[in-house]
Amino acid sequence: MGAMRSAATVGGPRRIRWGDVLLTAVACVSWSLVGMAGVAALGLHLLGADAAGSLGPMTAAAVVLGAGGSVTPSGDVSAFGLEGAEATTAIEVTPLGVSLAGALLLAFFFLRSLRALGVEISPGELAARAGAVAALFLAMLAGLAWAGHDVITLDGASLGLDQLPDGGGLTDDLPGGIGELLPDRLGDLVEAEAAVGFTVDTGPSLLGGLVWVLGVLVVALLFSRRTPLPAALAFLDRVARPAFSALVTVLLVAVAAGLAAAAYAAIGDDHPGRIAGAALLGAPNGVWLAVPLGLFVPWDGKATGALAEVLPAPLDAFFRASADEPATVGRLAELDGRVWLLVVAVAVMMLFAGVLAAARTPVGPLSAAGFAGRCAVRLGGVGAVVVPLLVWLTAVSANASLSVLGFDAFGASLSLQGQAGMGLLLGAVWGLGAGGLGALLAYGAGAAGGRVVGGASGAGGGAASGPGAGPLSGDEVGPYDPAPPFRPANPQTNPYLRLPDEVRESSRDGSSPPDEWPQGGGGRKR
Known part of the structure; x- marks a missing residue:
């Protein structure tokens, strides 16, 4: 190279x-x-x-x-003839x-x-x-x-409220006597207009x-x-690229698995379009939120109202019950024991990343222990960067409320934020463990260094050695430095090694000594 x-x-x-x-x-x-x-x-x-x-x-x-x-979404709702009714989102x-x-x-x-x-x-x-x-x-x-x-304007008539002159029995079960006040105001609600807009x-x-x-x-x-x-x-060819490409590859495979799971869930659902739409927009959000959670990264959050339904189970039930404690795998497992399967899946994913990184890292003159240490350090460094990045990308914050004259008629909020510091620490720890174990598995199976490409082949300051060290593992590789043949050259099977007739005849006459004959480059007589 x-x-x-x-x-x-x-x-x-x-x-x-x-x-x-x-x-x-x-x-x-x-x-x-x-x-x-x-x-x-x-x-x-x-x-x-x-x-x-x-x-x-x-x-x-x-x-x-x-x-x-x-x-920035914004809204303004005027109802019951009152001013100051504002929807904030x-x-x-x-x-x-x-x-x-x-x-x-x-x-x-x-x-x-x-x-x-x-x-x-x-x-x-x-x-x-x-x-x-x-x-x-x-x-x-x-x-x-x-x-x-854009601005979306809704009016009461378009919602069908003009078809309910007496409330239609919808207010019979409201507590505190509130239902007695609403039927007289339904006429005003029909005249209400709601303008909800959003601006970039x-x-x-x-x-x-x-x-x-x-x-x-x-x-x-x-x-x-x-x-x-x-x-x-x-230097990035040998220091960062093998481990980084391996970890990113398994994250993309995890997203593909999430999309496949969504497609399977949509088959038997009454509204498959909604599941497909949610998967297209947010499948990476759910998958990449689950990866740090499976690595034991704690998540802080709260969920109230209708927005709590956005969270997958059992996160929705946990944050509805307790917003003061961070969500961890242990606490979530108390609500649903299947959460431990997430840890197993993420551990297998990290181990696969370690094996893949080892296959893409040159072995060089290192022993099995030295090679495992090199892969562990590199995947640990990459994990310390990637896991906090996933925590940052999957953070969610949403708030919606409708306040009328200072009283909240409707409220919903959702907040979910992982602890980036713990993500950095745990990403490094899991990367060290998965990188070292994956390198040992790849070394023992003969796959270590078997997928080296580019400038990474020159790592270690010499030709690669050990299991998986192939003909393209040295410093000088490529089409201009072919590997030695597996068997001796045979002029009987290789026409390019046959001497031309004039050279053969001159050798018989003694006019050309054998040491001056062309070596391997003689062409055939045409």
Whole structure:
């Protein structure tokens, strides 16, 4: 690999072709936003959200939320002829299904453009390509922020309240004599109008979008082991890329399993569209919330009113009963013993990540214990970064209330936030354990170092050794340094080793000594 890099840079730094940079940025951003908009629109339609408002603005707002933006809902309800009746709503949640669709497409086209440049890329060209993608993405996000606002107006007549002149028996069971007051006010309720709107916050959305797009590009570069890096970052090929790509791979597989489970649940449900829509928008939210929970990361939260139904069981029952204590696996298992299966599943997932990282890490001259220690340290470092990131991405905060003259007529709230500090510690501990055990399993099975690609093959300062060390594990690898043959050359089966007739005849005459004959390069007489 070192010889190939040197050969590629003999001519000096390559000029940046700005036309190619711009076309790459257009392809990356357009495909990414198309994927995000498609997932958001389909998910909202399956949930029936377009029945209450325009699907276009809601899709734009969902894409902005998926890209790290901010949306502020607002509402004003005037009922019973009273002033000051206001509905307030605040929502902070990222539809990770939308985010993941856009991130996968953006990473695919960005990495594909980098691989076309050869075995090495200059820091200037990498910065130019990443900067062009980020700038164009922010420009498109600003357009979505302008389009992502809408106002939905509801009136009592449209709700069918004019068909209930005496309350229709709906108020007979209300306590405290409240039901006696409502029938006389139903006429006023028919005249009531509710205006509920949402607006994208442009400034925070652009800042969040910048963080999102740069984060996606960094994750993509660390994940893809075959994409070239500048010479100054070549150490990432052997230090970070094998472990990071392994852990991200198992997280994506977990999302695919979540989607498969949602599809199975939708088959026998009365409303399969709702399950499918919720899975499209929020399957990664649920799966990536379960991973830190299965690693014993505590979660703080509370849930009241209708919003508590959003949480999966037994989290909903736990936070309804106790909002002062953090949710842990032990406390949740007291409500449902099947929670321990989550720990088993996450442990198997981490062990698989350890085996996969070991297969992608060169063995070098290390012993089994040394190789296991190297893999453990690297996967532990990656786990200490990825687990807190999952905690941050899956945090949820929502509040909705309708207050009339200072009295709350309706209230619902939902808050869920993992402890990032414990996520960092437990991610490192689980990474150390899974990395070491997975490396020992891979070493014993002969799979260690068997999936090494790119610059990682030069790790350890020498040729790889031990189980799984193949012909492509040395410092000088590639098509210009073929591996030695498995058997001696045979001129009878290899026509390129046969001497031409004129050379053979001259050797019989003694005009050409044998030591001057061409070695392996003689061609056949035509």
